[in-house]
Amino acid sequence: MITINLYDYKRIVRDVGIQKQLAMVAAGSMIVLLISCGTWMFQKMWIWNIESDLAEVETEVAAATPDYNAVQHLKKQQGQYTKIITGIDALRSDQARTTEFLEDMGQAIPEGIWLTSVKQMNLETIESKKIPFLFISYDDKKRKKRGKKKGKEGLDEDKFVELKGTAMDGQPIVHLLEQLRAIPYIDAVVLNSSKRAWMENQPVQNFEIYCHFLKPKPAA
Numbered sequence: 001m002i003t004i005n006l007y008d009y010k011r012i013v014r015d016v017g018i019q020k021q022l023a024m025v026a027a028g029s030m031i032v033l034l035i036s037c038g039t040w041m042f043q044k045m046w047i048w049n050i051e052s053d054l055a056e057v058e059t060e061v062a063a064a065t066p067d068y069n070a071v072q073h074l075k076k077q078q079g080q081y082t083k084i085i086t087g088i089d090a091l092r093s094d095q096a097r098t099t100e101f102l103e104d105m106g107q108a109i110p111e112g113i114w115l116t117s118v119k120q121m122n123l124e125t126i127e128s129k130k131i132p133f134l135f136i137s138y139d140d141k142k143r144k145k146r147g148k149k150k151g152k153e154g155l156d157e158d159k160f161v162e163l164k165g166t167a168m169d170g171q172p173i174v175h176l177l178e179q180l181r182a183i184p185y186i187d188a189v190v191l192n193s194s195k196r197a198w199m200e201n202q203p204v205q206n207f208e209i210y211c212h213f214l215k216p217k218p219a220a
Contacts, residue, residue, distance in 0.1 A: 097185065097213060101161065108179030112172040117164035121210075126160050131210050133188055159213040167205045170194065180211055188212040 098120060109115065123136075130138060167173045173194060180189045192208040 097159070101183070101185075101211075101213075104183050105163075105180070108176060108183070110172045110175045110179070112168040113165055113176055114167075115163060115165040117162070119162045121160040121162055123158040123160070126158075126210065129192075131160075131190055131192055133190055133210070133212060135188070157215055161211045161213070163207075163209040163211070165207060165209075166197075166199070167207060169203075170205055173205060173207050173209075177209065180209070185214045186211050187214045 102118070105118075126133070127136060127138070167176075173191070177189055177191060180186055188211070190210045192210055194205050194207045197204050197206050
């Protein structure tokens with residue numbers, strides 16, 4: 001009896017190999033899909049955490065905004081108050097210096113002198129009168145430059161006093177000049193004019209004296 005094996009071994013082996021490859025591809029695809037899903041979920045959670053932190057920060061910023069605006073407003077007010085206080089201090093200082101000068105001048109006036117006028121002046125008035133102070137230049141170009149510079153810097157800090165009066169002769173005027181130059185906050189004294197005149201048939205000297213106040217040191 002002859003037996004014929006019709007079972008195709010090679011085909012079966014080939015089919016099994018193909019099935020194994022398909023199974024490996026399917027397993028690989030499943031792993032990639034799981035990894036992708038895990039990565040996607042991780043990114044979503046990370047983005048959610050960032051959005052949550054951002055929302056919290058925005059809430060804190062919104063809560064702090066009124067305080068920040070209030071602080072900025074106070075800073076502006078502080079700057080304005082500082083300017084006002086500085087101006088008041090300058091006025092007080094100027095007034096105190098003028099009062100002190102009147103007291104010192106009263107003690108410096110010798111016998112034989114009568115004052116007829118005491119005026120406080122600024123640099124512009126002194127320049128218009130062309131009073132010969134050594135620190136004032138009357139060259140036109142220099143005056144223009146100084147005028148522009150003064151306009152940029154603000155108010156003029158130079159303070160002057162004009163003294164007009166009458167003396168019996170020239171000696172009391174010389175003594176008055178010496179006394180004025182001895183005042184510590186007066187750094188320049190100029191006798192602008194001394195003219196002979198008559199008063200009730202008596203010879204007298206009419207004079208003009210200009211004093212410059214020493215500039216105050218800038219505030220700390």
